[in-house]
Amino acid sequence: MAKKQKLEHSELAGEFAEDGVTVLVDIYRPAGSQNDWVLEVVTEEDDVTTWEEPFATDREAFDEFLATVARDGIRSFFDGDDPIVH
Template identity: 40%
Template sequence: MSTTEENIEQSPLTQTYSANEQTVTIDIYKGESGWILEIVDAGNNSTLWEDEFATDQEALDEALAALSEEGIDCFIGPA
């Protein structure tokens, strides 16, 4: 693990989300100017939002809305 990775501030709102027998991790961590949102599937495929969020709660709200509206299968990549 590099020094950069060791200094990442993980949000306490990071969590797993399951639907349709699939599970993803909603990963929220501190960026340079806000909170970064990434959804990662079991195969380590990720969907990363380009814009940072003012709060980690805003990032979580966006993730849950996207998963609800688009469905979890949109965030599952190849095995």
């Protein structure tokens, strides 16, 4: 049985609400590593948006999330059936 890898979550990760919509912003990397950070956004309907390229810092990842919300709106993370990739 394979062990599940432990993750380190950024202090910037958490719930984000705008226009009556709340999403979970998850910024993480393997625990104990200096790897780049992965950015995922999960909606209340369990739609998951994952960025293809990792970020050097958790701040860069969070800033990209904020830029996406400003550009496309928070509702852009909601999708019908397919996962969204940025």
